Amino acid sequence: MSDELFAPSNSYLPHRGVEALACPCGNYRELTVIGTWGGPLSLECPCPSPFRASSSKPWAVNLLKRLILWRADATSELRHLDDLIIEQHTAHQIYRDRVTDLVDNSAATSTEHDLRALIHAPVPDSHLLPLARAVTRREERETRDMRLRRALREVRLTPESERPRYAGGPLICYLIRAMTALADSDDRDLMFTDEGRRLMDTIDRVTADVLAQDPGSATAS
Known part of the structure; x- marks a missing residue:
């Protein structure tokens, strides 16, 4: 290949x-x-x-x-996932920008309630915020792969009795695939390859941005 x-x-x-x-x-x-x-x-x-x-x-x-x-080549998956996460995250950012623009341009005709509902409209994926919170929470002496394993355990997307499935839209799907690939790489040491470090940085950047954009988050701007 x-x-x-x-x-x-x-x-x-x-x-x-x-x-x-x-x-x-x-x-x-x-x-x-x-x-x-x-x-x-x-x-x-x-x-x-x-x-x-x-x-x-x-x-x-x-x-x-x-x-x-x-x-x-195990790193081929990491490169694909990095591109897909960035692509989907960019789409979410465009969505937020459009919502903000809509609010600004319709301010004269919209009620206060309408404006508040639009500006706080979440990216349409209810599972994304809990995952972002789990990923960004750090514990003492916790390595990056340990943090991913703990985050995946904390966010239960399906009942425990069911086989592993994903829930939600494309972005959370690719995030979960990427987190699983890095956390379960075993002897491949994917976390320490250039592609693995780049993908981990992308996961951190995207999940931090999700929290920053959440109106109810303490880190919201």
């Missing part, structure tokens, strides 16, 4: 979503993924069943490409 001898990596297009895959036996941690670039994704489970499932749907093909890229 690094030399693009077998497949062009630019044919991978990142999509929003986190897929939760599992065998009917309930196992989702020890699945074997089988497939080639651009082909269907197949799963095998080591349970006595035995279980095997295959899908050629776009989400499956895309997920397989992402896993291949991750296996060949």
